[in-house]
Amino acid sequence: MPVSPIHPASQHYYGFARQQPMSYKSLQEALTLVKQAVAGEREDELFYEYLISVAPSQEEKEIIISIRNDERKHNQMFRKIYQDFTGQSIVVPANATFEKPVSYLDGIRKALFGELGAVERYRDIRAGLPTRYYRDMVFEILTDEQKHATKYNYILNLNVRSV
Template sequence: MSIPYKPLNYPARQYYQYGNMRQQPMSYKSLQEALTLIMQAVAGEREDELFYDYLISVAPSQEEKDIIQSIRNDERKHNQMFRTIYQDLTGQAIMAPTDIMFEKPKSYVDGIRKALFGELAAVERYRDIRAGLPDRFYRDMAFEILTDELKHASKYNYILNLDLSRMMGK
């Protein structure tokens, strides 16, 4: 007596008995979902740049300024990559808003915390973008962006640890 195989309920997925070929969907996210998320990511570009410039201006050490500058530069690269992906797939350019303001954090450390959690939230959004892209070329670009975001989160954790060390007098 065998237990019947019960497939998971994913769209366009066909299962066959164990050991036989199975057809899998291209992705669990759609291209349209990915394109919408790319537009949202690019739309926040100017606000992010103002925020990073502010953090750089108030960073207490050159090391921290250099770290945040490297993150900001990566973010500029990511935005260009997202714009390229969007234009390649739609034939249209994304226009970013020009009249952007940003809210200054209460303190440098609050800004670093906000940046850290912003990077982690971006990982989740960019994972969905990657899942909706149609081929390996664009998925690899999104993977590069995703891994940079994880690297940025680690760098912000390092900066928070530097602040903790300063507070403890070490």
């Protein structure tokens, strides 16, 4: 079935073109979520540094360091997206603190569910972006977040087996 030149998402039904919206989320919704994603940057950094400092093995430290480094990359990507659409930079307070988890494993659990929650929020960001270029950037971030959740599951599994 050919796509109508009227709109890339047009569909034909019984010979009539029906206009489809480009997305079910707006750019403004996406940009609000991008700003929120960047806002917790310093708190996240402190949390990852804590997990790295208390990780019981070098393997776990290296896994968490790789996740932290990905998160830094994501932060820069989100900042670029926001800057490109608004012409403004996102400013975050430097004096952030974080709530220390009860234990290392409690922190890993919190991190795991944080990654899963991020996937849900980032899907909405992706849906609100108007071009493939920016949607592909967020797709990379989304797949990294899923990879991080798997890595945290691996760490939990290592620690459960050792108990």
